[in-house]
Amino acid sequence: MAARQDAQQVDVPAICKSCEARRGGLCGALNARQLAELAKASSRHEVSAGTILHDDGTYSNLLSGVVKLTRDLSDGRQQIVGFHFAPDFLGRPFEAKRPIKAEALTNVALCSFPRTIIDRMTDEVPELGRLLLNRALNELDEARDWMAALGRKTASEKVASFLLMFARNIDPSKHPADPISFDLPLTRGEIADFLGLTIETVSREFSRLRVDGAIRITNKRHISLASMAQFEERCGD
Incomplete structure (x- = not known):
């Protein structure tokens, strides 16, 4: 009860009010108090097309632009395996490693925040965990659709x-x-x-x-x- 009252007393940060990621992305599962905490630790920045988005201990909301996902083969060839569009969430929870490289296909705008904050909030906010699970399932469905498309x-x-x-x-x-x-x-x-x-x-x-x-x-x-x-x-x- 006290946590709910505290959340009601905190205003949604001004920078978050008009952000598309709050309505259609990761932040839609967070209340005003959690958004305020995340906003204090976040940074907005732009990345030029062609830039590799390195795994530097952060997660990001894609605010604008397109990111392509690629996988390098042993003989040097590169295969495009997918795309991210705003307001997609960029990052992989649970510290799992994968041989997928993210590259800015266009100029992109990102809102980045420490991975530790989202990992903690995932434990605290069931809705956030469900949103991340739903995101993963949607990506799985899309991958299966493309398997059918490319094969048939x-x-x-x-x-x-x-x-x-x-x-x-x-x-x-x-x-x-x-x-x-x-x-x-x-x-x-x-x-x-x-x-x-x-x-x-x-x-x-x-x-x-x-x-x-x-x-x-x-x-x-x-x-x-x-x-x-x-x-x-x-x-x-």
Whole structure:
């Protein structure tokens, strides 16, 4: 009871009130007192595209931009295995190590805080633990979806699924029936790497989508869809 009253007497920090991570990310599970504690220990900073995000004893909320996850193979090749979009949480609780490298695909803004604080709050706040578990399960579902896509879908369906993933994550608030435009922060080679296709195949499928009127492309990177709901029909799901 006393803890609840203390939480009610503490105002949500001004920096947190308009933060997207508070509504859709990790901090949504914290009360005002916990947010105030986290805000005191946190730091906001920007990272340039191409920067490797090293595991330095911190966790971060991704406030803007896109992060790509890669894995290096023994012969020097690199495989893109996933992406993070705002307001995703960057970090792996329980100190587990994994051979995955996070790199800023675009310029990104981060809110970083000591790992020890979140690890302690996870024990204190059941809702925070449930949120992290739900995040892990969502990533597992997404990985399984991509396993099916990469193993069974046609090249056309793979490229369409890839574009739809970016459209949905770049602006999650967008209604599926509305048009959407976004800058695609990957080269055709990187897309081919992720989808297991050749660069020529990816370029051919982009051209086909453009000729069919399914997408508009401006300056090679700016993509426009008439609607995500309509484009979903091309994904083979």
